[in-house]
Amino acid sequence: MNSITRLTGRSVISLLVLFLMMATALPIFAADADFKTISSEALKDMLDEKKSFTLVDARTADEYQAAHLVTALNITEKDFDKSLALLPKEKGALVVLYCNGVKCGKSKKVAAKAKAAGYTNLVVYADGFPVWEEKGYPIVAGADYAKKIETTKFTPAQLSVILKEKKDAYVLVDVRDEFEFAEGHIEGALNIPAETFASKSGVLPKEKGIIVYCNSGGRSYSAYRKLMKLAYPSIYQAILSEWKEAGLPVVKSQL
Structure with missing residues (x-):
């Protein structure tokens, strides 16, 4: 009986040692895959x-x-x-x-x-x-580099419903400057200014729909194009001036 117990104990120890060796080796393998x-x-x-x-x-x-x-x-x-x-x-x-x-x-x-x-x-x-x-x-x-694209737009009514009922499936991004964002933005929006949008886009998950907006459409169009080049699969545009004209609320924040 003691022999069996000793054998079992040794087997467990051997398995633990093997497991630790494998666990130690994994980071080395992962590091080797990087460049x-x-x-x-x-x-x-x-x-x-x-x-x-x-x-x-x-x-x-x-x-x-x-x-x-x-x-x-x-x-x-x-x-x-x-x-x-x-x-x-x-x-x-x-x-x-x-x-x-x-x-x-x-x-x-x-x-x-x-x-x-x-x-x-x-x-x-x-x-x-x-x-x-x-x-x-x-x-x-190339020849088509500056060719105008058609964006997929959400009306204020559509965006309002999405933010109330499906907000977990989307990320709303205000692409205006920081001071404009602070003066009034749609509640729940992130602020990533258009001029640095690509370099800061790593925070945006590709598995969600990304909605970009600005005051009148110019900067959000630029951000939309950048999202296309970044290979985001679900991209949408909204216009803040239309949101305000529809009587929908904005919130303020501090710089």
């Missing part, structure tokens, strides 16, 4: 100084044709094997990859493919095209 990142400013400096590196746009061919960073090649995960010859022959050469911002996984997926192919100096520009464009840095624009 170094580079800021917008550092990448621009590299381009301005004509540093030797390969820049890869991991977005779709349509997105690349619409607009992309100067000197960038288009290599998607799907077509990686066919596009492998575009990468430098020297496997230690610097390769920088980007896609549509911090919530876009395309650049990391292509980087993982490149790593599996033997490339060892891979860096991800996590902010991606929308932030680069927002900062006014150089891009190569």
